[in-house]
Amino acid sequence: xxxxxxxxxxxxxxxxxxxxxxxxxxxxxxxxxxxxxxxxxxxxxxxxxxxxxxxxxxxxxxxxxxxxxxxxxxxxxxxxxxxxxxxxxxxxxxxxxxxxxxxxxxx
Amino acid sequence: xxxxxxxxxxxxxxxxxxxxxxxxxxxxxxxxxxxxxxxxxxxxxxxxxxxxxxxxxxxxxxxxxxxxxxxxxxxxxxxxxxxxxxxxxxxxxxxxxxxxxxxxxxxxxxxxxxxxx
Numbered sequence: 125x126x127x128x129x130x131x132x133x134x135x136x137x138x139x140x141x142x143x144x145x146x147x148x149x150x151x152x153x154x155x156x157x158x159x160x161x162x163x164x165x166x167x168x169x170x171x172x173x174x175x176x177x178x179x180x181x182x183x184x185x186x187x188x189x190x191x192x193x194x195x196x197x198x199x200x201x202x203x204x205x206x207x208x209x210x211x212x213x214x215x216x217x218x219x220x221x222x223x224x225x226x227x228x229x230x231x
Numbered sequence: 232x233x234x235x236x237x238x239x240x241x242x243x244x245x246x247x248x249x250x251x252x253x254x255x256x257x258x259x260x261x262x263x264x265x266x267x268x269x270x271x272x273x274x275x276x277x278x279x280x281x282x283x284x285x286x287x288x289x290x291x292x293x294x295x296x297x298x299x300x301x302x303x304x305x306x307x308x309x310x311x312x313x314x315x316x317x318x319x320x321x322x323x324x325x326x327x328x329x330x331x332x333x334x335x336x337x338x339x340x341x342x343x344x345x346x347x348x
Contacts, residue, residue, distance in 0.1 A: 128273075158335055167234070168274075168322065168339040210274065214335040218264065218287060221274040 126151050128213050130222035137201050138230050145196040145225045147185075147211030156214035157194040159185055160221070163207045171196075171209070181205070201229045233257070235340035237323050243346045249311040252343045254323030256305070261328035263306050264337060265298060269319040277321075280306060281328065292317075313347045320344050 127150040137143055149155055159171040172180045174187040174194060185196045194211060206229045212219040236255045244250050256263050265277040277296070278288040282303035291298070295314070300306040310317055324337040 156335060167341055170336050217334050218276040218279055219335060223273045
């Protein structure tokens, strides 16, 4: 079955601390994985995709096929990173989302 | 450039009533998607239009839900009759008509919060 699991509902850190938001997936084919983010009072928007191997707003995510994971990382969290983060798997043009992790960054 | 717009932003209806949600995609985006987030659960795919054709409606919960996209522009999602479990936030998203990874760069609307009492 195609599934995305985000085990943490809430992750709280202090400003400057490292952040890792966990994402595991289940998919028999070659996965296409994404992180979407929803800031307070804003729309859900694409943060980054695994295929481009880019760093956006200091965040990176590496696809680990052996562990079927696509964790989102940032070495030094900022208060403006506080948001809801969704890991998503692309399958035949649709997105399969995890339940999301709320990241709270305290000053 | 205007983003994806959805109307209404919030709808409260009684069980058994009918509600129609509207989505206007970004101009030029041939892909249009409907998703739903029920409280405490993940955002789930409902269906996908390519222009005016339904490409995939595997996520539609049952035949009380009817989606249309006449002329390949805006789309409507009608729930008739509404049930309590239909409550949630309904998102519309659009993307350009590319194959592969590019189609997953979807632009989301603000959502319609539907409350069925």
